[in-house]
Structures are given as structure tokens and as C-alpha cells.
Amino acid sequence: MTNQIRGTSRFGLRMNAVGIAALLIMLFWAIMALIGPMLAPHPPGDIIDFDYFGPISAELWLGSDYLGRDIFSRILLGARYTVGISLGAVCIACFSGVVLGMTAAAIGGWFDSALSRFLDALNSIPSKLFGLVVVAAVGSSIPVLVILLAVIYTPGAYRFARALSVNANAMDYIAVARARGERTLYIIVQEILPNITGPVLADLGLRFVFIVLLLSGLSFLGLGVQPPEADWGSLVRENLGGLPFAAPAVIAPCFAIASLTISVNLLIDNLPVRIRDRS
Amino acid sequence: MSGQIPLLIVGRLAIAAVTLLIISFAVFAAAQMLPGDVAEILLGQAATPQAVADLRAAMDLDSPALLRYANWLAGLATGDFGMSYVNRMPVAELISGRLANTLLLAATTTLIAVPVALLLGITTAMNQGSLYDRVITTGIISVISVPEFMIATLAVLIFAVWLKWLPALSLANEIHGLGDLLRVFAMPVITLSFVISAQMIRMTRAAVIETLKMPFIEMAVLKGASRGRIVLRHALPNAIGPIANAVALSLSYLLGGVIIVETIFNYPGVAKLMVDAVSTRDLPLIQSCAMLFCFGFLILTTCADVIAILANPRLRT
Numbered sequence: 280m281t282n283q284i285r286g287t288s289r290f291g292l293r294m295n296a297v298g299i300a301a302l303l304i305m306l307f308w309a310i311m312a313l314i315g316p317m318l319a320p321h322p323p324g325d326i327i328d329f330d331y332f333g334p335i336s337a338e339l340w341l342g343s344d345y346l347g348r349d350i351f352s353r354i355l356l357g358a359r360y361t362v363g364i365s366l367g368a369v370c371i372a373c374f375s376g377v378v379l380g381m382t383a384a385a386i387g388g389w390f391d392s393a394l395s396r397f398l399d400a401l402n403s404i405p406s407k408l409f410g411l412v413v414v415a416a417v418g419s420s421i422p423v424l425v426i427l428l429a430v431i432y433t434p435g436a437y438r439f440a441r442a443l444s445v446n447a448n449a450m451d452y453i454a455v456a457r458a459r460g461e462r463t464l465y466i467i468v469q470e471i472l473p474n475i476t477g478p479v480l481a482d483l484g485l486r487f488v489f490i491v492l493l494l495s496g497l498s499f500l501g502l503g504v505q506p507p508e509a510d511w512g513s514l515v516r517e518n519l520g521g522l523p524f525a526a527p528a529v530i531a532p533c534f535a536i537a538s539l540t541i542s543v544n545l546l547i548d549n550l551p552v553r554i555r556d557r558s
Numbered sequence: 559m560s561g562q563i564p565l566l567i568v569g570r571l572a573i574a575a576v577t578l579l580i581i582s583f584a585v586f587a588a589a590q591m592l593p594g595d596v597a598e599i600l601l602g603q604a605a606t607p608q609a610v611a612d613l614r615a616a617m618d619l620d621s622p623a624l625l626r627y628a629n630w631l632a633g634l635a636t637g638d639f640g641m642s643y644v645n646r647m648p649v650a651e652l653i654s655g656r657l658a659n660t661l662l663l664a665a666t667t668t669l670i671a672v673p674v675a676l677l678l679g680i681t682t683a684m685n686q687g688s689l690y691d692r693v694i695t696t697g698i699i700s701v702i703s704v705p706e707f708m709i710a711t712l713a714v715l716i717f718a719v720w721l722k723w724l725p726a727l728s729l730a731n732e733i734h735g736l737g738d739l740l741r742v743f744a745m746p747v748i749t750l751s752f753v754i755s756a757q758m759i760r761m762t763r764a765a766v767i768e769t770l771k772m773p774f775i776e777m778a779v780l781k782g783a784s785r786g787r788i789v790l791r792h793a794l795p796n797a798i799g800p801i802a803n804a805v806a807l808s809l810s811y812l813l814g815g816v817i818i819v820e821t822i823f824n825y826p827g828v829a830k831l832m833v834d835a836v837s838t839r840d841l842p843l844i845q846s847c848a849m850l851f852c853f854g855f856l857i858l859t860t861c862a863d864v865i866a867i868l869a870n871p872r873l874r875t
Contacts, residue, residue, distance in 0.1 A: 400580035403859060405813045408851050415836040415844045416591045488703060495705045496814075500821055500833055515707060519822070522711065525719045533708040540703040 298549030301542035308539050312362040315355035323348065323356040324507065332518070332526035342527035344518050350528045353514060354535050360510035361536070364421060365490040368428035372490075373483045375429070376436025381467045381475075383437075384444030395441070402434035406493050414502040424503060428490050435489075439482050443475040450474075484547045488540045495536050511536045566867045574860045581852045582634070586627050589841045634849060640842040644835075649846045653828060657850075660820070660827035664812050666743065667750040672805055675755035679762025679801075684789050686767060694759065701756040706818040710749040717745065746819045753815040754808050761804030769797040799869020806862035810855050 311318075320340065321327050328343035335342050341351040379398075383391040413427050447453065448471065456470050497503035498512030509517065514532035521529050633640060639649035682691045701709065717724045724744050769775070770793055778792045820830040832847035 396576070397580065400577040401584065403577050403856060404581055404584065404852055405810070405855050407814045407817050408848050411817070411832060411836050412585055412588045412844055412848050413591075415839055415841065416588050492703075492705050496707065496818060499705070499707045499818065500836075502833075502836060512705070512707075515711070522714055523719060525715055529711060530715070533704070533711055537700075537704045537708060541700060544699060544703045 295549055298546055301545035301549065304538055304542035305546060308358055308362055308535075311355055311358040313359075315358050316352075319349075319352035319355045321349040321352045323352040325349075332521035332524055332528055335527050341531040344514070344528045345520055350514070350518070350531055353509060354511065354532055357509055357511045357514055357532065358535070360421075360504050360508060361491060361494065361512070361539070364425055364428070364504070364510070365487055365494055367425045368490050368494075369432070369483060369487045371425070371429035372432040372486060373436045373440075373479065376433045376438075377440040377472075377475075377479055379433075380437045380440030380442075381444045381471050382463075383441050384448050385463050385467050385471065391441075394437075398434040398437050401430075402438070406431045406489075407496060410493065410497050411500075411502065414497065419497075419502055419505055421504065421508075424494065424497070428494060431493070432486050432490060436482065436486060440475065440479060443478055444471050447471045447474045481547050481550060484543050488543050491536065491540055563867060567864055570860060570863050570867065574856055578853065578856055581856075582631060582849060583627070585845055585848050585852070586630060589845055590623060630845075634846075639846040642835075642840050642843050644838050644840045644843075649843050652831065652843060653846060653850065656826060656828045656831050659825065660816060660829060663743075663746055663750070663820075663825065663827060664816065666747050667754065667812065668809060670747060671751040671755040671758065674751070675758035675808070676762055676801070676805075678755070679759040680766055680789065680794070682759065683763045683766035683770065684785065695763075698756045698760050701752055702760070706749070706753050706815050707822055709752050710745075710819060710822045713745055713749050713752075717748070746823045746825055749819050749823075750812065750815050754811045757811055758804060758808035761808065762801050765797045765800035765804060766793060768800070769793045772796070799866055802865040802869065803862045806858050806865060810858040810862075813851055813855055 316323065326347045327349055328339060328347035331343060331345050331347050333339055333343035333347070339349050339351065341349075341354070344350045344353065379394060383394050409431050410427060414423075417423055453466060453470055456466050461469075494503055494510065495512030495515075498510050499516050501513075501516060504510040504513050506513070506517075511532040515529060518526060518528040518532075630640070637650060639653070641647070642649055642652060678694055682694050685691050724741055766789070770789075772793075774796075775788060775792055778788045783792070816827065817829040817833065819825065820827045821833050824830070828847055828850065832844060832851075835843040835847065
């Protein structure tokens with residue numbers, strides 16, 4: 280994501296207001312993930328309200344949760360898990376997807392077909408189901424979640440990067456490089472990679488949204504981040520009992536997720552065309 | 559060249575079969591990652607060496623993994639899904655009781671969501687760029703980029719807490735007559751309809767817009783046909799393939815949605831059974847449910863591809 284931020288400041292003049300607003304919301308959550316707990320008005324684990332599912336007040340900005348803890352502080356802490364795990368997973372998924380995709384496009388032949396067939400099959404397992412089966416087998420912890428989410432979204436990143444690389448591979452300069460007798464590694468790194476970077480970064484953003492949604496879904500089912508740690512999905516699950524009273528404790532974490540995913544989507548939609556789809 | 563279509567379809571079915579095989583291998587392999595010995599975990603306190611050895615023999619755990627995979631696959635093919643670890647009931651029996659509920663939920667959602675989504679998709683494409691189109695498109699992007707449980711939560715807040723039309727969380731054991739059934743059913747169906755129609759509207763809209771760019775539409779405009787006639791007589795028949803493809807693909811989103819919706823509303827379906835089985839680590843049950851879902855998913859995506867092949871007039875000659 281840092282790459283995207285660098286990219287937008289370079290092309291900053293051509294971004295519209297919606298894109299800038301989306302970027303600011305993303306930056307806000309990125310900063311909260313880093314230093315949120317330091318800014319929290321109350322310790323996230325402490326019970327400070329005698330009432331549970333308390334309303335919004337001057338003391339508790341977003342009310343209290345099912346144990347009387349400050350939900351605003353817990354959301355600030357939760358940003359670290361939701362953003363951190365998703366970012367780690369999306370980086371691994373896109374890195375392996377792009378490396379495999381470029382290699383498959385550059386080598387071609389049976390290697391390409393076998394890898395594509397295998398990853399397509401993996402891709403046709405519904406993502407939530409994949410998550411359920413793996414969590415049932417190995418249990419849930421943060422490293423498991425990062426790897427699981429990365430594995431689930433690697434086939435999609437591969438498909439995208441391979442399609443781009445196959446297009447780039449058909450270009451004249453690649454034929455020239457091959458005629459010069461360059462090795463495959465040189466062609467991948469020096470010729471293909473620079474020409475697919477923009478769309479791949481946009482794809483990384485979209486995949487980040489999918490991963491945030493899947494992670495929240497798993498946590499909501501009680502299979503993601505485990506107590507006492509809590510990401511935004513677990514916060515919704517914990518406080519589901521407050522739903523009949525319309526407690527802010529259920530709604531606020533939902534809106535936190537929505538603000539993050541919608542702003543990433545809007546930012547990508549409003550990126551300057553030059554970065555978004557160069558192919 | 560009339561042999562082309564059957565050939566393509568057979569090829570697509572073969573790909574589906576290979577995919578199913580790879581999926582079954584992945585599902586089986588995932589279950590083998592369980593740390594520790596299954597027999598010891600099952601026996602718990604009673605895990606004397608003799609009992610563990612007996613159970614391992616009874617469960618056929620000592621044979622090589624590949625052989626057990628083949629046996630498991632053969633069992634699946636003949637309808638023998640194995641025994642649940644937790645309550646020692648045949649998995650087939652556990653699932654069959656719940657399957658009808660899930661299918662009923664899915665069918666009702668389909669009946670409601672598909673017509674509404676098609677109507678919205680086609681009308682937004684006709685009025686591209688209008689206020690109506692922009693409102694619907696923005697709504698779709700919002701629905702797609704939030705988690706399913708948020709839609710369910712908001713539905714409960716609106717229909718149960720503020721409007722008080724429906725019970726907050728459906729409890730299937732309090733059904734007395736048709737009225738209650740509808741009330742219990744309404745919330746899951748509303749939530750699921752939102753989840754799948756968002757995708758369907760978006761894809762239908764894109765398909766119709768794509769068709770409206772074709773030269774024969776320009777021809778129809780130039781000869782002075784009305785807009786309704788252009789869309790209904792010229793564009794729609796040509797967009798039927800992509801639209802049917804979009805419908806089948808969107809229906810596959812039912813799977814992800816149904817897992818969340820059955821959990822949040824306590825609906826007694828297969829997905830709830832599977833989520834509960836994850837917390838008790840009842841692997842045979844999880845594997846069977848996973849295969850069942852993947853099978854359904856594969857049928858829908860294969861249908862989408864076959865429809866796309868059948869609808870392409872260039873392959874027909």
C-alpha cells in the first residue's frame with residue numbers, strides 16, 4: 280500500500296475529491312493500526328462502564344461492549360489486527376502470484392498449463408469453505424490466518440499477473456531481448472515486471488478488500504482472530520447480543536470495516552488512468 | 559462444423575471433473591494436517607495404548623494416506639460419507655436432515671433475487687448515466703464492499719429493531735403456521751437476496767451495455783426504432799448468453815452468503831452444521847459438507863460456462 284500512496288502523491292494533481300477523501304480515510308486507519316492503542320481514551324481491556332451495551336456518551340464515544348469495555352478503544356486496537364493481517368496476507372499472495380504468473384508466461388509450455396490448471400482448481404474452492412476446513416484442521420492463530428488468506432488469494436493474483444505478462448510477452452521488445460539471447464530471469468525482471476507494475480498494484484488493492492472481508496467473515500464466525508485479541512469481525516461477533524437493543528457496539532465495528540473497504544475501492548476507481556490500466 | 563459445441567461442452571465437463579478431483583484431494587489433505595493423533599484426541603481421557611491401537615485399527619488409520627484417500631473417495635461416490643467423530647452418527651444422516659432447509663433457503667432467494675436483479679440490471683443499462691443509474695450503481699458498490707454479516711446486521715436493525723416487522727433472530731422451533739414460517743424466513747432471504755443481487759445487477763448491466771455498443775444497435779437507432787424496442791428486440795436476445803452466465807455465477811455467491819446468514823440467524827441448514835462441526839473439529843462431517851458445497855459451486859460455475867458456449871452463435875454454424 281505504501282507504493283500506492285507514493286504513486287498518488289506523484290500524480291496528486293490529477294486525483295479528484297472522492298479519491299483524496301478515500302486516501303485520507305485509508306491513511307487514518309493505517310496510522311491507527313500503528314499507533315491507535317496509544318491514542319485510545321481508555322485501556323481496551325478494562326471494564327469501565329457498569330452498564331453493558333451502553334449508549335454513546337461524552338465519556339464513551341461509541342458506547343460500551345457486552346462487558347462494559349470502551350468500544351472506541353477496542354476498535355482502535357482492532358485496526359492493528361484487521362489491517363495488519365490483511366496487509367501481510369495480500370503482500371504474500373500478490374508476491375507469489377506475480378512471481379509465478381510472470382514465470383509461467385515467460386517459460387510457457389507444459390509448466391504454464393499445469394500450474395494454471397492446478398491454481399484454477401484451487402480457485403474454484405469457495406474461499407470461506409477453504410478457510411473453514413483449514414481452521415478446523417490446524418486451529419486458528421495469527422500466523423495461520425496470514426498464510427491461509429495468502430494461499431486462498433494467490434490463484435487470483437496469479438491469473439491476473441499471468442494474463443498481463445502474456446500480453447507483455449507478445450511485445451516486440453521481448454522478442455528483441457530473446458533474440459539478444461537474454462536469460463529468462465532477465466526477461467522476467469527487466470522486461471516484463473516494469474510493464475505490469477501499475478495494474479498489479481491496483482489489483483493488490485482490490486485483493487486487500489477481499490481479504491479484509493474474508494478475515495472479518497471468519498472472525499465473525501469465531502474462526503479468525505481468537506479472544507482476548509479482537510479484530511473488527513470478532514468485535515461484531517462478541518457484541519451480537521446487543522443487536523436487539525441497537526447497541527452502538529455492534530454497529531460501530533461494522534462501519535469501521537465498511538469505511539476501510541469502501542475507501543480502498545473508491546481510491547482504486549479514482550486512481551489516474553495512467554496507473555490503473557496501462558495494459 | 560456442428561460438432562464444435564458438443565466437443566467444447568464435453569471438454570468443459572472434463573475440466574469440471576478434474577477440478578473436483580483436485581478439490582477432493584485438497585480437502586482430504588487439509589484434514590491430514592490435524593496436529594496430533596486423531597485416535598488419541600477422540601478418546602481423550604480414556605486413551606490407553608490398547609484403546610488407541612484398537613481405534614486406529616477400527617478407523618483404518620494405519621494404512622497409508624493415499625489408500626485412505628482412495629477409500630474415502632470411493633465412499634463419497636457411493637454415498638457413504640463416513641461416521642461423525644462427535645456423536646457417532648452416519649454423516650449422510652446428519653446432512654440429509656439439514657440439506658432440505660438450505661436448499662429451500664437458496665431456492666426462495668433465487669426466486670426473489672433473480673427477477674429483481676434482472677429488472678434493475680436492464681433498466682440501469684438503458685438509462686446509463688442517469689441519476690437512477692448512479693444511485694443503484696453506488697448502492698451495489700457499497701453492498702459488494704461490505705461483509706455479508708454487516709448487511710444481515712443492518713437488515714435486523716431496520717426490519718426488526720426500528721420497524722418491528724420481524725423477529726430479530728429467527729428461532730426455527732417457534733413456528734406455528736404459515737405466518738410464523740414467513741416471518742422466520744424473511745430476514746435470511748432478504749439478506750441473501752441483497753448479497754447475490756448486487757453481483758447479478760452489476761454483471762447484467764455490464765452485459766447489456768456491452769451489447770448496446772454493437773453495430774446492429776447503431777443500425778436500429780439509425781432506422782428510428784424506439785428505445786424500448788431497441789433494448790427488448792435487438793439488445794436483449796443477443797445479451798441472453800452473458801446474462802444467463804452472470805446469473806449462474808452470482809448464484810455461486812449464495813455459498814459464501816449462506817454460511818454467514820445461517821450462523822447469524824441460527825437457521826438449521828447444512829452451513830450451520832458445518833460451522834458447528836468446525837468448533838468440535840468433527841472432520842468427517844466438515845469434509846463431507848465441504849465436498850457438498852464445492853460440488854454445488856462447481857455445478858453452477860460449469861453451468862455458467864456451458865451457457866456461455868451455447869449462447870455464442872459463432873460456434874453454432
